[in-house]
Amino acid sequence: MEDGLSLLCLFFFLLLFMGASTAQMPGFVSLDCGGTVNFTDDIGLEWTADDQVIYGQTTNISVANETRKQYQTLRYFPADNRKYCYTLNVTSRTRYLIRATFLYGYFDDNNVYPKFDICLGATHWATIVISDADMIEVQELIFLALDSTVSVCLSNATTGQPFISTLELRQFNGSVYLTQFESQFYLSVSARINFGADSEAPVRYPDDPFDRIWESDLLKKANYLVDVAAGTEKVSTRMPIDVSSSETPPQKVMQTAVVGRNGSLTYRLNLDGFPGFGWAFTYFAEIEDLIPNQTRKFRLVLPGEPELSKAVVNIQENAQGKYRLYEPGFYNISLPFVLSFRFGKTSDSSLGPLLNAMEINKYLKRNDGSVDGSIISSIVSFYSSAEWAREGGDPCLPVPWSWVQCNSDPQPRIAKIALSGKNLTGNIPSDLTKFGGLVELWLDGNSLTGPIPDFTGCMDLEIIHLENNQLTGELPSSLAQLPNLKELYVQNNKLSGTVPFGLLKKNIVSNYTGNIDLHKGGNRGSNNNIIIGLSTGAAVLFIATIASCLLMHKGKKKYLKQDQLERTMPAQRLVSSLGDAAKEAAQCFTLLEIEDATKKFERKVGSGGFGVVYYGKLKDGKEIAVKVLTSNSYQGKREFTNEVTLLSRIHHRNLVQFLGYCQEDGKSILVYEFMHNGTLKEHLYGPQTHERSVNWIKRLEIAEDAAKGIEYLHMGCVSCIIHRDLKTSNILLDNNMRAKVSDFGLSKLAADGASHVSSIVRGTVGYLDPEYYISQQLTDKSDVYSFGVILLELISGQEAISNESFGVNCRNIIQWEPLMVATQAKLHIENGDIQGIIDPSLCDEYDIQSMWKIAEKALMCVQPHGNMRPSISEVIKEIQDALSIERGAESVKEGNSDEISRNSVHSSLNMDLGSSKHCLSIDEAIARPMAR
Ligand SMILES: *[C@@H]1O[C@H](CO)[C@@H](O)[C@H](O)[C@H]1NC(C)=O
Numbered sequence: 047m048e049d050g051l052s053l054l055c056l057f058f059f060l061l062l063f064m065g066a067s068t069a070q071m072p073g074f075v076s077l078d079c080g081g082t083v084n085f086t087d088d089i090g091l092e093w094t095a096d097d098q099v100i101y102g103q104t105t106n107i108s109v110a111n112e113t114r115k116q117y118q119t120l121r122y123f124p125a126d127n128r129k130y131c132y133t134l135n136v137t138s139r140t141r142y143l144i145r146a147t148f149l150y151g152y153f154d155d156n157n158v159y160p161k162f163d164i165c166l167g168a169t170h171w172a173t174i175v176i177s178d179a180d181m182i183e184v185q186e187l188i189f190l191a192l193d194s195t196v197s198v199c200l201s202n203a204t205t206g207q208p209f210i211s212t213l214e215l216r217q218f219n220g221s222v223y224l225t226q227f228e229s230q231f232y233l234s235v236s237a238r239i240n241f242g243a244d245s246e247a248p249v250r251y252p253d254d255p256f257d258r259i260w261e262s263d264l265l266k267k268a269n270y271l272v273d274v275a276a277g278t279e280k281v282s283t284r285m286p287i288d289v290s291s292s293e294t295p296p297q298k299v300m301q302t303a304v305v306g307r308n309g310s311l312t313y314r315l316n317l318d319g320f321p322g323f324g325w326a327f328t329y330f331a332e333i334e335d336l337i338p339n340q341t342r343k344f345r346l347v348l349p350g351e352p353e354l355s356k357a358v359v360n361i362q363e364n365a366q367g368k369y370r371l372y373e374p375g376f377y378n379i380s381l382p383f384v385l386s387f388r389f390g391k392t393s394d395s396s397l398g399p400l401l402n403a404m405e406i407n408k409y410l411k412r413n414d415g416s417v418d419g420s421i422i423s424s425i426v427s428f429y430s431s432a433e434w435a436r437e438g439g440d441p442c443l444p445v446p447w448s449w450v451q452c453n454s455d456p457q458p459r460i461a462k463i464a465l466s467g468k469n470l471t472g473n474i475p476s477d478l479t480k481f482g483g484l485v486e487l488w489l490d491g492n493s494l495t496g497p498i499p500d501f502t503g504c505m506d507l508e509i510i511h512l513e514n515n516q517l518t519g520e521l522p523s524s525l526a527q528l529p530n531l532k533e534l535y536v537q538n539n540k541l542s543g544t545v546p547f548g549l550l551k552k553n554i555v556s557n558y559t560g561n562i563d564l565h566k567g568g569n570r571g572s573n574n575n576i577i578i579g580l581s582t583g584a585a586v587l588f589i590a591t592i593a594s595c596l597l598m599h600k601g602k603k604k605y606l607k608q609d610q611l612e613r614t615m616p617a618q619r620l621v622s623s624l625g626d627a628a629k630e631a632a633q634c635f636t637l638l639e640i641e642d643a644t645k646k647f648e649r650k651v652g653s654g655g656f657g658v659v660y661y662g663k664l665k666d667g668k669e670i671a672v673k674v675l676t677s678n679s680y681q682g683k684r685e686f687t688n689e690v691t692l693l694s695r696i697h698h699r700n701l702v703q704f705l706g707y708c709q710e711d712g713k714s715i716l717v718y719e720f721m722h723n724g725t726l727k728e729h730l731y732g733p734q735t736h737e738r739s740v741n742w743i744k745r746l747e748i749a750e751d752a753a754k755g756i757e758y759l760h761m762g763c764v765s766c767i768i769h770r771d772l773k774t775s776n777i778l779l780d781n782n783m784r785a786k787v788s789d790f791g792l793s794k795l796a797a798d799g800a801s802h803v804s805s806i807v808r809g810t811v812g813y814l815d816p817e818y819y820i821s822q823q824l825t826d827k828s829d830v831y832s833f834g835v836i837l838l839e840l841i842s843g844q845e846a847i848s849n850e851s852f853g854v855n856c857r858n859i860i861q862w863e864p865l866m867v868a869t870q871a872k873l874h875i876e877n878g879d880i881q882g883i884i885d886p887s888l889c890d891e892y893d894i895q896s897m898w899k900i901a902e903k904a905l906m907c908v909q910p911h912g913n914m915r916p917s918i919s920e921v922i923k924e925i926q927d928a929l930s931i932e933r934g935a936e937s938v939k940e941g942n943s944d945e946i947s948r949n950s951v952h953s954s955l956n957m958d959l960g961s962s963k964h965c966l967s968i969d970e971a972i973a974r975p976m977a978r
């Protein structure tokens with residue numbers, strides 16, 4: 047019975063031993079995956095074809111402007127439940143950089159981009175998410191080798207097929223990346239930046255003898271080094287830089303820098319893998335000529351980390367001279383995903399700050415893998431020529447070898463070894479008796495010789511199959527000491543002696559037949575050489591049935607069975623339930639599953655333009671929001687699947703997570719994570735808002751979250767995604783009142799329906815960009831317009847569109863005269879009064895400055911012409927400034943000097959909310975000049 051299962055989960059792996067190359071630098075290995083020839087590239091790196099790999103397939107690709115030979119080929123693997131490993135020789139107790147790169151290039155002609163995992167040994171290294179077919183995805187890790195080999199394994203394809211373009215190993219020979227945590231943590235490289243670079247090309251080998259890639263600060267990619275302060279200039283020198291040790295940044299990197307001529311250097315960048323703890327170092331060398339009375343002193347400023355701002359950098363003093371390296375840093379610092387940092391000059395410094403390079407790595411917890419790892423690798427090395435012995439990586443993690451099953455302990459133990467019919471010779475390896483968690487052992491149908499070893503080291507053993515071998519000697523009486531033994535098969539061997547009495551006494555299923563010299567205990571000398579344990583016929587069957595039921599039950603608890611594996615692999619299910627291309631996608635739920643989860647659509651939690659939303663709970667306890675789309679004009683099944691596949695590739699902390707879909711019985715259903723705190727709209731205007739209104743600082747945080755989600759849609763994805771329908775009911779709040787944007791991508795799904803007219807104007811009255819309405823040209827600035835309206839709602843507590851609030855014939859918030867008048871007053875004369883438009887439920891709990899900042903930005907967002915509106919990133923910056931004002935005020939308040947200067951702006955125009963609901967026409971509103 048278990049044998050059938052093991053057949054089902056046949057995993058194939060590969061193993062490749064690469065020697066230390068005799069190349070350029072000791073300890074460099076450069077594998078050209080899918081390549082067929084060895085070659086040396088332009089920069090002197092020696093590439094080796096991975097042609098010894100027996101699994102996977104190779105293919106050629108061609109990507110515009112990518113001429114490097116190693117990127118003309120790749121190796122890809124089936125999208126199944128297996129792992130595929132490369133094993134590299136390393137020197138133990140040595141630090142290395144390992145780099146894996148992935149250039150997709152549409153090798154499979156599929157319109158679904160691949161997404162899969164890579165592991166270093168048993169440690170989950172990264173999830174590779176391809177989002178641009180022509181861009182090389184790079185993952186780098188710095189590690190201390192503790193063993194003589196290291197494995198990189200690809201597995202768990204959720205979309206597409208796993209593939210790899212290159213695998214590079216670079217040995218360090220010193221201690222620059224030494225940390226006190228290195229036996230438990232790897233350093234995953236997040237940012238390695240060369241400031242003041244000459245071009246977009248990175249600096250690497252041979253400039254960097256260890257071939258680290260120092261990325262140019264000019265490189266254009268989403269959210270990489272934005273918000274650069276005005277007055278930032280690049281400087282460079284040809285003078286040699288004393289970098290003191292060869293593993294600090296190479297001279298070429300240190301010869302360029304940026305200088306903040308206005309006193310500040312500011313940057314914002316996304317740190318992949320963060321938030322978390324990291325290793326962060328900055329590299330400085332004075333490369334400008336300072337005249338005697340000039341000084342350059344500055345401090346690092348990180349938002350929310352005042353302690354870190356105390357140290358003053360004075361490069362020449364710290365480095366003890368010009369053209370010398372100074373490298374302050376943090377061995378362990380907590381960093382956010384979006385890092386904004388500033389270097390600001392001190393008040394007594396005559397020159398602004400200077401920065402040459404920076405390196406940020408994230409600590410990645412090392413997974414030690416199965417406790418049985420070293421024992422099984424000694425067994426495996428004995429059979430090193432057999433395919434099953436060359437699977438590589440950890441025996442259990444992230445998925446077990448084909449012939450192994452493991453229990454679910456955090457550090458898993460091997461529970462089943464299935465080596466039936468593998469042509470094994472010699473003695474039963476004595477190491478097999480050291481697996482403390484072993485439950486099943488299948489060695490039948492081999493050519494094993496010698497005695498049966500003492501298995502009392504494996505006290506959990508339940509099933510032993512040793513039949514059809516050449517085993518000799520007696521049946522050890524120690525077998526009777528295994529408390530859980532249920533099945534023992536030793537037939538057709540060359541065993542002799544008597545069956546131990548202890549075994550005969552036990553209630554086990556057994557077969558001792560076919561051993562000429564083996565006798566039943568107490569019957570020695572009789573001719574009875576055929577012994578069947580217990581009885582015959584019905585009794586045997588009966589007991590076997592009970593035993594197997596027990597085993598099934600127990601086994602389920604202890605280690606993952608095939609059906610459980612399948613449940614963790616949504617991609618597999620789709621393959622069987624859908625047609626051809628584009629099938630590996632988001633999880634496809636059956637209507638039955640959805641009905642179960644929602645208790646037949648029992649609890650409605652919302653409804654909107656796209657459909658009705660129901661609450662649901664999956665079998666594993668996960669809460670979901672199920673959106674049943676109303677329109678039945680959706681495209682055919684295939685287009686729908688393509689579209690939801692696109693959705694499933696969009697991941698951001700400020701976007702509601704898309705979990706899957708269902709299209710059955712004419713119903714189109716989307717499944718999302720459930721957001722406990724409902725919509726922003728409910729919090730602004732819902733029934734309970736009078737008792738507990740959302741305060742200003744919270745509103746700013748919500749605005750920041752939502753804007754970041756939108757920024758990601760606009761800039762972080764492959765092609766810019768325009769939401770088209772931003773509104774307060776599409777901003778959802780989680781348990782911690784953090785906001786996420788929902789319904790992205792749906793406009794497209796709905797609009798491109800049967801009519802095939804893609805420019806149907808969609809959106810919600812009140813939020814709809816007038817320019818888009820007129821021109822039908824959709825741009826990201828249309829979303830900015832809608833976001834401006836949301837900001838106005840946050841300020842005023844007035845709905846974007848209302849039958850009452852704004853007076854007769856005036857339903858739109860931007861036509862609301864008090865708002866217009868107040869804002870223009872502010873723009874024309876310094877002291878406008880916006881009190882009249884501020885939500886009374888904010889109860890003066892806000893700083894007037896931060897309120898103004900948002901009001902002004904909101905008005906910019908709703909400018910009639912898109913090109914006059916700011917980008918969403920600029921809006922984020924303004925919100926963050928407003929937040930820091932509020933937080934500053936908060937801490938002052940906590941410091942007991944209450945209500946300083948709050949709301950103290952002079953009232954020159956006192957607009958009363960109740961009495962002046964005058965309304966401007968939309969044309970009038972737009973026509974009024976906005977001073978700036
Ligand atoms: C890698 O190491 C193993 C074990 O020491 C050795 O047998 C093998 O030859 C090495 N591979 C190469 C290509 O040097």
Ligand SMILES: *[C@@H]1O[C@H](CO)[C@@H](O)[C@H](O)[C@H]1NC(C)=O
Pocket residue numbers: 082083084094095097
């Ligand atoms: C490439 O070099 C490796 C060892 O350096 C060798 O084992 C392999 O056969 C070579 N492959 C080709 C295609 O020459």
Ligand SMILES: *[C@@H]1O[C@H](CO)[C@@H](O)[C@H](O)[C@H]1NC(C)=O
Pocket residue numbers: 110111
């Ligand atoms: C490829 O390079 C050419 C010339 O260097 C350039 O004009 C073109 O824009 C590049 N194309 C891409 C896709 O980068």
Ligand SMILES: *[C@@H]1O[C@H](CO)[C@@H](O)[C@H](O)[C@H]1NC(C)=O
Pocket residue numbers: 173202204444445614
């Ligand atoms: C595979 O990846 C998905 C997400 O991409 C994750 O939820 C799942 O746990 C992974 N499965 C395994 C076996 O690692």
Ligand SMILES: *[C@@H]1O[C@H](CO)[C@@H](O)[C@H](O)[C@H]1NC(C)=O
Pocket residue numbers: 339340396
């Ligand atoms: C530095 O010296 C220059 C002239 O050499 C002078 O103009 C300037 O004011 C001085 N600056 C300071 C900060 O002393």
Ligand SMILES: *[C@@H]1O[C@H](CO)[C@@H](O)[C@H](O)[C@H]1NC(C)=O
Pocket residue numbers: 469
């Ligand atoms: C079994 O092993 C023997 C000797 O090592 C070999 O000659 C034979 O081809 C192997 N058979 C199989 C099926 O692997």
